[in-house]
Amino acid sequence: MCRHIAFLGPQTALGELxxxxxxxxxxxxxxxxxxxxxxxxxxxxxxxxxxxxxPVPGRYRRQGPVWGDRSFADLCRVVRSGxxxxxxxxxxxxxxxxEAAAAPFAAGPWLFSHNGAVKGWPGSVAPLAATLPAAELxxxxxxxxxxxxxxxxxxxxxxxxxxxxxxAATVLEVAEAAPGSRLNLLLTDGATIxxxxxxxxLWYLAEPGHASAPEVNRAQEPRAVxxxxxYDDDRRWCEVPDxxxxxxxxxxxxxTPLKEPPA
Numbered sequence: 001m002c003r004h005i006a007f008l009g010p011q012t013a014l015g016e017l018x019x020x021x022x023x024x025x026x027x028x029x030x031x032x033x034x035x036x037x038x039x040x041x042x043x044x045x046x047x048x049x050x051x052x053x054x055p056v057p058g059r060y061r062r063q064g065p066v067w068g069d070r071s072f073a074d075l076c077r078v079v080r081s082g083x084x085x086x087x088x089x090x091x092x093x094x095x096x097x098x099e100a101a102a103a104p105f106a107a108g109p110w111l112f113s114h115n116g117a118v119k120g121w122p123g124s125v126a127p128l129a130a131t132l133p134a135a136e137l138x139x140x141x142x143x144x145x146x147x148x149x150x151x152x153x154x155x156x157x158x159x160x161x162x163x164x165x166x167x168a169a170t171v172l173e174v175a176e177a178a179p180g181s182r183l184n185l186l187l188t189d190g191a192t193i194x195x196x197x198x199x200x201x202l203w204y205l206a207e208p209g210h211a212s213a214p215e216v217n218r219a220q221e222p223r224a225v226x227x228x229x230x231y232d233d234d235r236r237w238c239e240v241p242d243x244x245x246x247x248x249x250x251x252x253x254x255x256t257p258l259k260e261p262p263a
Contacts, residue, residue, distance in 0.1 A: 002038075002041060002087060002088065002089050002090045002103075002113070002114070002115040002116070002228070003025060003028040003029070003032055003035065003041055003087065003088050003115065003227075003228040003229065004025075004085070004086065004087035004088075004103065004104075004113040004115055004184075004186050004227065004228055005017065005018070005025055005085070005086050005087075005186075005225065005226070005227035005228070005231070006083075006084065006085045006086075006111075006186055006188050006193045006195070006225070006226045006227070007083065007084050007085075007223070007224070007225050008082065008083050008188070008190075008191070008192075008193060008223060008224050008248065008249065008250045009082060009083075009207075009221060009222065009223025009224065009225075009250060010082060010221040010223065011080045011081065011082050012080060012081065012082070013076065013077065013078070013079065013080050014047060014049060014075065014076040014079050014080070014081065014084060014086075015073070015076035015077050017084065017086075017225070017231070018047065018076055018084075018086050019073065019076050021231035021232045022231070022232055022233075023229070023230065023231050023232060023233075024231045025066075025086050025087075025088055025227075025231070026066055026067065028041065028088060028228070028229065028231075029041045029042060029045065029065060029066050029067060029088040030042070030065075030067065032228075032229060033229055034201045034228070034229040035200075035201070035228070035229070036200055036201065037090070037117070037182065037200065038090035040090070041065075041088035041089055041090050042064065042065035042088075042089075043063070043064070043089045043090060043101075043102075044061070044062065044063050044064065044088075044089040044098070044099065044101060044102030044103075045061070045062060045065070045066035045069075045072070045086075045087065045088040045089060045102060046059060046060060046061030046062070046086065046087055046102045046103055046104055047059070047060055047061075047072075047076075047084060047085070047086040047087075047104070048060075048084065048085050048086075048104040048106055048111040049079065049081035049083065049084040049085075050081055050082065050083045050084070050190040051081065052082075055108075055109045055189075055190065056108065056109060057083075057085075057106060057109070057111055057190065059104060059106055059111075060072065060075060061099050061102045061103075061104075062099055062102065063098040063099045063102065066088055082190075083188060083190040083191070085103075085104045085111040085112075085113060085186060085188050086104070087102070087103035087104055087113040087115075087186075089101070089102055089103065097141075097142035097143060097144060097147075100141045100142040101141075101142035101144050101146070101147070103146065105141060105146070105147065105150040107154050107157075109189045109190060110154070110157060110163075110187060110188070110189050111187070111188050111189075112150045112153060112154075112185070112186065112187050113146075113185070113186045113187075114145070114146035114149050114150065114183070114184070114185055114186075115182070115184040115185075115186070115200055115228055116181065116182030116183050116184050116198070116199055116200055117145060117181065117182050118145035118148070118149065118174060118178050118181045118183075119178040119179065119180040119181045120178050121145040121178070122145070122148075124177055124178035125145070125148060125174060125177050125178055127177060128148075128152060128173060128174065128177055129148055129151075132151055132152070132155055133155075136151055136154070136155060137151070139151075149170060149174060149183070149185065152170045152173070152174070153166050153167060153170045153185070153187065156169060156170065163187050163188075163189060163192055163193075163194035163247065164194040164245055164247040164256070166187070166194075167185050167187055167194050167195070167196050167245060168196070168245045168256070168258060170185070171183045171185060171196050171198055171245075171258065172258065172259075172261050173261075175198065175260070175261050176261035176262070179263075181198075181199065182198065182199030182200050183196060183198040183199060184196055184197060184198055184199065184200045184201075184202055184228070185198075186226065191249065192247060192248065192249055193224065193226050193246075193247070193248040193249075194245065194246070194247050194248075195226045195240075195245070195246050195248075196244070196245050196246075196258065197240040197241065197242050197243065197244045197246075198242065198243060198258070199242070200228065201228055201229055201239070202226070202227075202228060202239070202240040202244075202246075203226070203227055203228070203229055203230050203237050203238065203239050203240060204224065204225065204226045204227070204237070204238055204240060204246060204248060204253055205224070205225040205227075205230070205234060205236055205237050205238070206223075206224050206225075206236070206238075206248070206252075206253050207221075207222065207223045207224070207236070222250035222251045223250055224248040224249065224250055224251075224252075224253060226246065226248055240255065241255075241257075243257060243258045243259070243260065244256065244257055244258060245257075245258055
């Protein structure tokens with residue numbers, strides 16, 4: 001369920017990543033090629049991006065299908081950024097949260113998305129929710145499993161954890177509390193991307209370059225894309241093995257295996 005993508009690289013129009021590729025996030029909303037659970041991602045969408053000189057990202061989120069929002073297409077045509085996170089949400093049972101349940105979730109410099117589902121929600125993870133301060137629980141944007149997973153990640157980030165450490169620790173504690181959960185998480189602060197493959201597909205595309213070299217054109221500039229599935233048929237896309245954490249910058253991608261929690 002759901003599809004998401006994060007990008008780091010040169011200033012690029014949002015549409016070059018989210019709309020124009022033959023299998024971009026827009027098309028994945030109705031015709032994903034590698035989605036294992038669910039078929040239509042029409043219950044909300046969003047994109048967050050960073051502007052030069054401002055560490056706090058802007059966001060555009062809406063309830064409903066992305067293909068019906070003409071303002072989104074116009075925004076993607078003119079807004080440029082060197083870092084973004086976009087997501088489309090799988091069609092689910094009706095709820096009252098609407099736009100608030102659409103990723104990316106945000107706080108401070110961070111953008112977050114969850115592709116998956118917490119098994120046995122909400123009872124299975126009630127003990128984890130109880131470990132959070134009351135103020136953080138009351139600040140949840142939505143009453144969904146993704147919002148709670150984000151609260152658990154955010155608590156670790158505020159305690160000083162690095163992006164990858166915050167994701168890995170959260171995945172392991174949720175997987176232990178709710179075995180069988182699908183926990184593909186995606187997180188960025190505009191300089192680094194962290195993501196987990198845990199129950200669904202995850203791919204990355206790295207295009208390392210050297211910005212100091214003479215006559216470097218934009219295609220040679222360092223960039224990294226991490227996504228639920230490739231947006232085109234470039235052979236450089238690499239699939240991330242299940243139970244893996246990856247941490248990516250513009251010039252490097254580091255995978256780390258994740259161990260199953262004890263039974």
